Amino acid sequence: MVTAALQSRPSAYTPQHERLSALVAHLGKVVLSPEGKHERAHVIFVDGGRSFLGDSGIGMGSIGALSLRMREVFGEALRLGARGMILAHNHPSGDCRPSSSDIAATRRLAEVAGALDIELIDHLIFTTDAVYSMRAGGML
Numbered sequence: 001m002v003t004a005a006l007q008s009r010p011s012a013y014t015p016q017h018e019r020l021s022a023l024v025a026h027l028g029k030v031v032l033s034p035e036g037k038h039e040r041a042h043v044i045f046v047d048g049g050r051s052f053l054g055d056s057g058i059g060m061g062s063i064g065a066l067s068l069r070m071r072e073v074f075g076e077a078l079r080l081g082a083r084g085m086i087l088a089h090n091h092p093s094g095d096c097r098p099s100s101s102d103i104a105a106t107r108r109l110a111e112v113a114g115a116l117d118i119e120l121i122d123h124l125i126f127t128t129d130a131v132y133s134m135r136a137g138g139m140l
Helices: 015-031 071-078 098-116
Strands: 039-046 053-058 084-090 119-126 131-132
Touching: 015 039, 015 053, 015 084, 015 119, 039 071, 053 071, 071 084, 071 098, 084 098, 098 119
Parallel strands: 084 119
Antiparallel strands: 039 053, 039 084, 119 131
16 A cells, blocks of 8 residues: 555656656665564655665664664765755554654754755655655645
């Protein structure tokens, strides 16, 4: 199951959408392995054309909590000259709805990213059966 706007394909499907779809699939594989028993966060950095520049694991937590290292996230984004980033993490609980901490962290990340002229394209929450898009959910 895919929630929010990731359910439908855009009417004008372009190579840029294909690149983003491939990046989302990559993020899902990374944060859900090995076996997704702990929360894991990963970020992909892209250029202005949404082409892949690099990626990085940015946090690992317990079964129900995750700590992000913003200094590392934005340091790497600036080092790569990124114009955008897609953040993802997993919810081992199986519920992909964002927690209040997820919402607050996303807003803070978007604020810092904007100040650095970097777009937080999306923050995705993966479970083994679903993915939730913070952008499609109106939280970005």
